[in-house]
Amino acid sequence: MYHKSKGYRIFYALNIGVLITVSILCxxxxxxxxxxxxxxxxxxxxxxxxxxxxxxxxxxYKQTLANKQFLDAFxxxxxRVAAVLILSLIITIFTAYPLSKFYLxxxxxxxxxxxxxxxxxxxxxxxxVLIMKLGLLNNIWSLILPHLxxxxxxxxxxxxxxGIPKELEEAxxxxxxxxxxxxxxxxxxxxxxxxxxxxLFIAVMQWNQWFDGLIFLTDSSKWPLSTLLQNLLIxxxxxxxxxxxxxxxxxxxxxxxxxxxxxxxxxxxxxxxFLQRYFVKGIVLGSVKE
Numbered sequence: 001m002y003h004k005s006k007g008y009r010i011f012y013a014l015n016i017g018v019l020i021t022v023s024i025l026c027x028x029x030x031x032x033x034x035x036x037x038x039x040x041x042x043x044x045x046x047x048x049x050x051x052x053x054x055x056x057x058x059x060x061y062k063q064t065l066a067n068k069q070f071l072d073a074f075x076x077x078x079x080r081v082a083a084v085l086i087l088s089l090i091i092t093i094f095t096a097y098p099l100s101k102f103y104l105x106x107x108x109x110x111x112x113x114x115x116x117x118x119x120x121x122x123x124x125x126x127x128x129v130l131i132m133k134l135g136l137l138n139n140i141w142s143l144i145l146p147h148l149x150x151x152x153x154x155x156x157x158x159x160x161x162x163g164i165p166k167e168l169e170e171a172x173x174x175x176x177x178x179x180x181x182x183x184x185x186x187x188x189x190x191x192x193x194x195x196x197x198x199x200l201f202i203a204v205m206q207w208n209q210w211f212d213g214l215i216f217l218t219d220s221s222k223w224p225l226s227t228l229l230q231n232l233l234i235x236x237x238x239x240x241x242x243x244x245x246x247x248x249x250x251x252x253x254x255x256x257x258x259x260x261x262x263x264x265x266x267x268x269x270x271x272x273x274f275l276q277r278y279f280v281k282g283i284v285l286g287s288v289k290e
Contacts, residue, residue, distance in 0.1 A: 041252035100161035
C-alpha cells in the first residue's frame with residue numbers, strides 16, 4: 001500500500017527526473033568534446049559545433065595517434081595505473097585484514113595511527129625532498145610509491161572485513177584453516193564488490209593525477225598522459241606549423257586537443273561498465289545459513 005501511495009509516486013517521479021537531469025549534465029560536455037574532435041577546423045574555430053560533428057573527419061585522431069609523445073605518455077599512464085592498482089590493493093588487503101580482528105593486540109592504536117596521517121601530513125616540500133633524497137626524481141617510481149598506501153581505502157576495506165559474519169571464520173578454523181586460507185578462500189571472494197569499488201577509485205585517481213608528474217619529472221618525455229594534457233591545455237601546441245595547408249583545413253589545435261582529451265578519458269569509460277555491476281551486488285547476503 002505504501003508503494004502505491006500518491007506521495008511515493010510523486011517522490012519516485014521527482015527522483016527519476018533529478019537523476020536523469022544530472023546524468024544529462026554529465027554526458028553533454030563529453031559529447032561536445034567528442035563532436036569537436038570529429039569536426040573540421042573551420043567549424044570548431046567558429047564555435048559551430050554543439051553535440052554533433054560538422055564536416056565529419058578523423059584527421060585529429062590520426063594526428064594524435066601518430067604523435068610519439070602522446071603514445072609514450074599514454075603508455076606511462078597505463079604502467080602507472082597498473083602498478084599502483086596491484087601494489088596498493090595488496091597493501092590495502094594485507095593491512096585491513098589483521099586490523100579487522102578485534103583480538104589483535106594494539107590494533108585499535110595502529111588503526112588510529114593510520115587515521116592520524118589523514119589529518120596531518122608533511123606537505124609538498126618534505127615530499128619533494130624525500131623523493132629527491134631517494135634518487136627518484138625523473139623516475140616513474142616517483143609516481144607510484146607515494147600512492148601505494150591510501151588510508152581511506154584501508155578504512156573502507158577494514159570496515160568491510162569487520163562486517164563479514166564471524167561464523168564463517170569460526171567454521172573455517174574448526175576445519176583447520178589458517179589465516180592465509182581464510183583470507184584467500186573466504187574474505188577476498190566475498191569482498192569482490194568492495195575490491196572492485198576500491199580498484200575503480202585507484203584507477204580513476206591515478207589516471208587523472210597530473211600534478212606529481214609536473215613536479216617530480218623534469219623530462220617531459222616521461223610525463224603521464226594527464227600531465228601532458230594539462231600542459232597542452234595551458235601551452236598551445238605549435239606542431240601544427242609543420243602540417244600542410246590541406247590538413248590544416250580539416251584539423252586545428254582545438255580539434256586535436258579535443259581528440260586527445262577524449263582518448264585520455266576513454267580507458268575509464270571502458271573499464272567502468274565492467275566494475276559497475278559489483279556496486280549493487282549483494283555482499284554477504286545468504287553466506288550464513290540460519
